[in-house]
Amino acid sequence: MRAYRAVGGKPPFIARGEGAWVWDVDGTRYLDLVCSWGPLILGHRPPSVVEALRRQLEKGWTYGAPTEGEVRLAAMVCERMPSIEMLRLVSSGTEAAMSAVRLARAVTGRPKLLKFAGGYHGHADSLLVDAGSGVATLGIPATPGVTAGTSQDTLVARFNSLADVEMALAQWPGQVAAVIVEPVAGNMGVVPPEPGFLEGLRRLTRDEGSLLIFDEVITGFRLARGGAQELYGVAPDLTCLGKVLGGGLPIGAYGGRRDIMEQVAPAGPVYQAGTLSGNPLAVAAGLATLEALDAAGYQQLEQAGDRAASAIRTAATAADVAVTVNRVGSMLTPFFTSHPVRDYDTAKRADAAQFGSWFRRLRQNGVLLPPSQFEASFVSTAHDEEALAFFETRLAGSFDDLTVGSTASQTTAKSIASA
Numbered sequence: 001m002r003a004y005r006a007v008g009g010k011p012p013f014i015a016r017g018e019g020a021w022v023w024d025v026d027g028t029r030y031l032d033l034v035c036s037w038g039p040l041i042l043g044h045r046p047p048s049v050v051e052a053l054r055r056q057l058e059k060g061w062t063y064g065a066p067t068e069g070e071v072r073l074a075a076m077v078c079e080r081m082p083s084i085e086m087l088r089l090v091s092s093g094t095e096a097a098m099s100a101v102r103l104a105r106a107v108t109g110r111p112k113l114l115k116f117a118g119g120y121h122g123h124a125d126s127l128l129v130d131a132g133s134g135v136a137t138l139g140i141p142a143t144p145g146v147t148a149g150t151s152q153d154t155l156v157a158r159f160n161s162l163a164d165v166e167m168a169l170a171q172w173p174g175q176v177a178a179v180i181v182e183p184v185a186g187n188m189g190v191v192p193p194e195p196g197f198l199e200g201l202r203r204l205t206r207d208e209g210s211l212l213i214f215d216e217v218i219t220g221f222r223l224a225r226g227g228a229q230e231l232y233g234v235a236p237d238l239t240c241l242g243k244v245l246g247g248g249l250p251i252g253a254y255g256g257r258r259d260i261m262e263q264v265a266p267a268g269p270v271y272q273a274g275t276l277s278g279n280p281l282a283v284a285a286g287l288a289t290l291e292a293l294d295a296a297g298y299q300q301l302e303q304a305g306d307r308a309a310s311a312i313r314t315a316a317t318a319a320d321v322a323v324t325v326n327r328v329g330s331m332l333t334p335f336f337t338s339h340p341v342r343d344y345d346t347a348k349r350a351d352a353a354q355f356g357s358w359f360r361r362l363r364q365n366g367v368l369l370p371p372s373q374f375e376a377s378f379v380s381t382a383h384d385e386e387a388l389a390f391f392e393t394r395l396a397g398s399f400d401d402l403t404v405g406s407t408a409s410q411t412t413a414k415s416i417a418s419a
């Protein structure tokens with residue numbers, strides 16, 4: 001994902017970051033819209049997080065025993081997301097999603113899982129089918145190493161299509177343990193849920209006796225204090241968290257209804273454990289990050305996201321280039337297409353080669369985006385007036401005379417289109 005295969009060129013090696021900016025090893029400064037792929041909601045090195053990490057370093061960084069910090073973080077999550085009555089801290093989003101799926105299968109006694117094309121839930125075997133993120137960027141249709149048996153237990157529907165979900169559930173009555181969804185898709189590029197989609201998933205899963213899992217690894221604490229489930233008012237049975245939860249240190253969590261979570265060992269029989277789970281450094285960074293995110297912070301994120309999206313639209317319109325900017329709060333993707341993007345198929349219609357060309361131009365202009373048409377760009381609370389004004393300046397003319405660049409990016413665009 002960090003390689004530049006899809007956009008051409010070689011990735012800069014980063015030497016340091018501060019606020020909304022990063023510097024590479026040659027001393028070139030860039031405005032950072034990658035934000036470590038989502039975790040850095042306060043930007044690089046926010047003072048309160050630096051201080052929290054420093055304090056924890058003085059006391060050691062892992063004990064293999066309970067700490068007060070992890071309980072405080074868990075309580076903070078439960079308070080922000082009322083659907084989470086009990087939770088388990090893990091070390092990554094992959095681990096969170098993988099564990100939530102195992103738990104769903106165990107409590108329902110059902111084998112199958114329904115996901116959405118272009119949805120990414122980490123790299124556990126059963127979740128790689130038709131996956132987004134790097135799998136989409138590289139145009140990998142199916143991943144070697146995943147057995148046919150595993151793939152067969154994963155059903156795939158189109159994002160925003162309740163009809164697909166209804167059909168799959170009707171085809172496999174009593175077989176589907178869970179529907180797992182990014183409530184706002186972020187790994188096929190940003191695709192918001194259409195009105196009624198999440199509510200419909202809630203109703204269909206409840207009627208079928210399947211669990212609804214929200215993968216809020218990106219959206220949790222980013223779109224609102226209580227994540228996408230607060231923003232859209234839909235409560236899942238289980239939630240997966242990561243990224244912002246650790247403020248840029250490795251962490252993840254899964255949690256939800258108490259009766260379900262009580263099935264996790266040692267309270268129940270479903271085994272899951274991790275040597276570094278609830279790591280004190282990650283917990284310290286997470287606590288400091290969540291504490292810093294007040295109402296004013298979310299307002300600032302919304303305004304920064306809106307300004308960044310508007311600036312892209314203005315620059316594209318001036319150059320007469322068709323771009324559809326999808327945005328929810330501080331996550332956004334400019335798709336190089338004139339069509340609305342509402343699922344993976346419509347996302348793939350975007351011109352990835354043109355994106356690559358624009359990406360290289362912006363990089364030259366001192367702006368770093370995620371190196372793929374199928375990823376979300378992020379702004380943080382550190383994306384202040386100076387950063388946003390810089391972005392606007394550097395966008396000017398960036399869409400003019402976009403040549404469809406290197407052979408490498410053309411090949412990748414073709415393989416994505418055919419995937």
Ligand SMILES: *Cc1c(COP(=O)(O)O)cnc(C)c1O
Pocket residue numbers: 091092093094095097120121122123182186187215216217218242243252
């Ligand atoms: C990043 C991501 C994951 C995986 O998290 P890792 O920490 O990279 O393992 C899972 N789900 C979603 C929605 C993600 O964006």
